[in-house]
Amino acid sequence: MTTLTKTEDSPAPTGADPFLSVRDLYVRFSTEDGIVKAVDGLSFDLERGRTLGIVGESGSGKSVTNLAVLGLHNPKSTTISGEILLDGQELTGAREKTLERLRGNKMAMIFQDPLTALSPYYTVGRQIAEPFVKHTGASKREGRLRAVEMLGKVGIPQPQTRVDDYPHQFSGGMRQRAMIAMSLVCNPSLLIADEPTTALDVTVQAQILDLLKDLQQEFGSAIILITHDLGVVANTADDILVMYAGRAVERGSVKEVLQSPRHPYTWGLLGSMPRLSGDVEQPLKPIPGTPPSLLNPPPGCPFHPRCAYTGEVGGDRCSSERPVLPEGRGGACHLTAERKQSIFIEDIQPALG
Structure with a gap:
């Protein structure tokens, strides 16, 4: 079991303009029963090189918020308002072609359920290589080699052969690691990790979290970590945002929130x-x-x-x-x-x- 400890103070923010800035974000879903107010006036900032842990019960708006950042909501049933700035570029209302250039390259997401995020029709290696080939202009051979490399990094045994397997041939934990490999293949500047250690044993959890730290140290990436595990947040994140009913109810550094929380929730x-x-x-x-x-x-x-x-x-x-x-x-x-x-x-x- 992970303990709620922070071995050292997190570095203080630099005061520079945030890499990701969300202001007064509202996300509404139209349903037969009425309008679902999934995100209700949310604001937060995230700087390069820092990790923001977003915590809260299921249904609090954590994943909905970050799907809005990536522009993955269905525009026919979703209304989004507010401001989402990624490195100074406005994402709210951006054209789909603009978002496609950014997704998988400058920003990426580790989805919570790899079984539905991975296509059953293509090999795992092809799905990992596809964004790398698309965004870097690499050849298919180079993409395959990159896929093998990434599978090895996330702890898949015999990556040279497993690269040609389909998702149904992977266990649940292996699919989760393949999903992580796909998200990291282009070394994104913003990585959104939605419960990245779900279904993984403790040893592999540590490997994945170390991999995220290595990526951040090497490329100065900004990371959003969505999780129910406060122990993971305590040992991985720099700052915490606590969400409830689509709103932010508390925020601060990991040390401040865990040692002196200021909200009953x-x-x-x-x-x-x-x-x-x-x-x-x-x-x-x-x-x-x-x-x-x-x-x-x-x-x-x-x-x-x-x-x-x-x-x-x-x-x-x-x-x-x-x-x-x-x-x-x-x-x-x-x-x-x-x-x-x-x-x-x-x-x-x-x-x-």
């Missing part, structure tokens, strides 16, 4: 994790309730129906007024900073051990 995520040093007989403490429907999200703070501290705010402020996430370090919560600190020290921190 973040407290709940940390408290629901098993601990190596904890009592094995002690049951886990889940967050009460269920995530809200994004067809009809609750007014005010979206977390207030599940929050144990709404009575301390006074009146109906939590259920009627949307809390603002401050610039820089902070949490979108109506509790005062002093009260958040005292609750964490008195109630949350002792339970975390």
